[in-house]
Amino acid sequence: MAMPNQFDRRTPLQQVWFWQPEQWEEFTYEWARMRMAAEGYLGVEIIGGSNDRGADVVAFFSDQRLNGEWHCYQCKLYKDELKLSDALPEMLKPFVATVETTRTLPTRYSFVAPRIHPRLKDIILTPVELKRRFLSYLEERPRPVAALPSATLRAVKERVADTDFSMFWAVNLDEILEVYSASPLYGSRFNYPPSGKPAKLVVPPEPNADEARFLEQLLDVYQxxxxxxxxTVHDAFTHEETGEHIGRQREAFYAAESLRMYARESVPGEAYEDLQSDVLDNLIEVADRDFPSGWGRLQSVLQASGQVQVVASVLISHFKNIERKGMCHQLANEDKLTWCKVGNR
Incomplete structure (x- = not known):
């Protein structure tokens, strides 16, 4: 039996301190993609690496990409708060890139860090002061500046002089979570249980094509x-022995479909498919036994579904008896379970 899923009790901030820089970049990338519609981005990509020229994650507005209008997200995963001394060397990189490559200057350059030092936040909120500090940094010629060819440094200073420093922003973890926490990725990224509960699907009065095969299998049993x-299904609805039974099976089927949709919208990955596969591995052994009738096989499998141990699934709190029975019919709908078998009738 699989071990129970141990959800993480730490806050997101406590967890990110143990991440690798690549995880922080992926997290930033996911967040930027969540904001594509609101920002009007055409695309978002991770660049990262030693030659990223200060652009870990980029978001662009046109097919020109980094030759057109774009936003830059510089990801910094430090144990301490991000400070001005950390930011200044990074601010140099996009200006150098415009001199040495065909890249345009991003219209927004955001530092993304778990925590931003209040002083850096304050300076970024005053672009005139930020520009003054950066010009002083260039004049002091620390190692990254001193390493530049003189012609490149002159060109950088010219671009800096003509640039509005309101392009620089700083984003911390709390600001990212305002958007990210509403996404299905949130539970997976921080190993939290899914939120909310499945929205109940109404059983349609008339069967539709999505339930055709499992109803055919029930008709085989009834016949x-x-x-x-x-x-026909109509015969089953009106028959005194099967009318209530087929109604209960349809209710169970749609309860399981509700859970499937909830998992698709609230849990990343294939949590429902994994659960279904785990359940099938158990039920197939029951279904393969010799039964004198399809009715006996059906009833035995439905009963066994309530005893299957699935404590490792994040969906366990929503996987009640009706969803378990409904999953049996989902499996029958895909011919993974068969009630009436030749030779066992």
Whole structure:
């Protein structure tokens, strides 16, 4: 039996201190993609690496990409708060890139760090002061500046002089989570249980194509047990022995479909498919036994579904008896379970 899923009790901030820089970049990339529609981005990509020229994650507005209008996200995963002394060397890189490559200057350059020092936040909120500090940094010629060819440094200073420093922003973890926490990725990224509960699907009065095969299998069972005069779903609805039974099976099927949709929208990955596979591995052993009738096989499998141990699934709190029975019919709908087998009738 699989071990129970141990959800993380630490806050996101406590967790990110143990991340690798690549994880922080991926997290920033996911957040930027969540904001594509609001910002009007055409695309978002991770560059990262030693030659990223200060652009870990980029978001662009046109097919020109980094030759057109774009936003830059510089990801910094430090144990301490991001300070001005950390930011200044990074601010140099996009200006150098415009001199040495065909890249345009980003219209927004955001530092993304778990925590931003209040003084850096304050300076970034005053672009005139930030520009003054950066010009002083260039004049002091620390190692990154001193390493530049003189012609490149002159060109950088010219671009800096003509640049509005309101392009620089700083974003901390709390600001990212305002958007990210509403995403299905949130639970997976921080190993939290999914939020909310499945929205109940209404069972349609008339069966639709999505439930056709599992209903056919039920008709096989009814015909075998009660007679061939139960030839259609309508016959089953109106028959005194099967009318209530088929109604309960449809309710179970749609309860399981509700859980499937919830998992798709609230849990990243294939949590429902994994759960279904785990359940099938158990039920197939029951279904493969010799039964004198399809009715006996159906009833035994439905009963066994309530005893399957699935404590490792993040969906366990929503996987009640009705969803378990409904999953049996989902599996029958895909012919992964069969009630009436030749030779076992």
């Amino acid at each position: 075998e047990r009660f007679g061939v005069h139960i030839a």
